Amino acid sequence: MISNNQNWDKLPWIKINLRILMLQKKIYIASKKCNLYYLYKVQNYLMNSNEAKVLAIHKTLEYISRYYNTYNKEQYVVNNYDKVLILKFLYYFEYLKNQIFIKIIENIKQYLLYLCIQPEWKAKFSKKIDHYFYDLDLLKINNYTKKYYFNLHIIQKLRGNKFITQSIKNWLHNNHCINFDHISKASFQKNEMKDYSDTSIILSYLYRFLNKIILIDYNWYFFYNLKNNFILKRIKSKNNYILYINEKNNIYLYSLHKIIKLxxxxxxxxxxxxxNSSLKKNTLLYKFSIILQELYKLKLNFISLKKVKITCFIVNKSLHHWLKKHIKINNYFIKYKKNYINIYNDFLNRDIYNQNINKYYVEYFLFLDNR
Incomplete structure (x- = not known):
């Protein structure tokens, strides 16, 4: 336990940060595995740990000091006794009579909950999309209706830890999800916090994070829309014939049949x-894996599971028919090919995944640029 005279600058910050990172990593992994029981257990442990409380207090007070030093050219230092007092009454602030401490504690608790939910939702975010929206003030809540639906949607999505969900619900309802950055004419000396609604507020960590959670639905909607979108393309193949492909009909299947025959x-x-007797049997599977890879890349806007199954069925049937005519199929040949089939299937599956993701990002950012 930290004593009243403890110098906070000399606390073992490396160990404190390392401990928090270890717990956040456990939350991240549990979220990836959808292990909700273990996820909530670690979140509760982190939320009540002294390391997280100390870091939240330190960061929040550091932001306050930075604000006054930057915008008012004034320096305010909270003494160690007050820091320990905040630590003791972090979850029992109703016993405090100092209103400025109460407002500071609200922001400390927000940062504390941010530490708990950040790794959980980070496991669900897309890095590129998340980075793109980080600097955009997309959700400007200007009236009661927008604020109500925003709050309602956030609460519906945060169906998890009851304490975290209820705390965020209360903060959103009371409009307390703010930071000390750019607070309008706030005075530490007069022990008061004045209105800051008329200024350009830099959103708090927690509020920014809630905005990102809202955008998850938008990202998945765009991905779904991309999946169902069909685009007419003009493609020149390696065999020097032109194919016009439209995913809405069966022209893709016609193209596949034609490539297989050729x-x-x-x-x-x-x-x-x-x-074609010049084909080497040992390289046939490899050749087809390359052909399918190029076919997917050039002719499909989105590679669905249904499309993959149909493609595999046609290729397998064509290969079987070709082998029946070309050689005598025996058990030795089938066993010889099993390992190769697994290898090339894995290769194609990874390529399909990468192509879908890459095409999604390309289309997504083209869409954003044209807005």
Missing amino acids: TLYRINHFNYLKI
């Missing part, structure tokens, strides 16, 4: 399809 068969002098 790969497995050749056209003779009488314009008939004949087996």
Whole structure:
């Protein structure tokens, strides 16, 4: 326990931060695994830990001092006794008579809860989208209706730790999700906090984070819309013929059939399809994995699971038919190919995932640029 005369600058901050990071990592992993029981357990532990309380007090008071030093050219220092007093009454501030301490404690508790929910929701965020929206003031709540629906939506999404959800609900309802940055004419000396609604407020950590949580629905909606969007493309293939692909109909399947035929068969002098006997059996699966990779990349705006299953069915059926005509299928050949099939399937699955994500981001930022 910290004594009244303890110098806070000499606290073991490295150990304190390391301890908090370790707990946040556990929350992050539990959120990734959807292990809600363990997630809430670690959140409660972090919220009641002295390390998190001390860090929240230190950060909040540091922001206050930075504000006055930057905008008023004044320096205010909270002594160690007051810091310990805040620490003792952090969850029992109703016993304090000092109103400025009560307002400071509200912001300290907000930072404390931010430490608890940040790793939980970070596991659900997209890094690129999250970074893009970080500096945008998208949610300007100018009237009661907007504020009400914003608060209601946030509470519905934060169905988790009861104490955290209830605390955020109270802060949103009372409009307490603010920071000390850019507070209008606040006076520490007069022991009062004046109105700050007429200034450009830099949103607090917690409030910014709530904005990001709201945007998760928007991101998934755009991803869903991209999945169902079909785009007409003009593509020149390696075989020097032009395909016009529209995902809305079966032209993609026609293109797939044609590519398979041109790969497995050749056209003779009488314009008939004949087996391409020059193909090497050992490299056939590799060749098809490359062909499918290029086909997905060029011709599909979004690679759905249904499309993958149809593609695999057509390729497998075509390969089977080609092998029946080309060689005698035996158990040895089938066993020989099993490992290769697994390897190339994994390769294609990873490529499909990467292509979907990359195309999503490209389309997303093009959409944002054209707004």
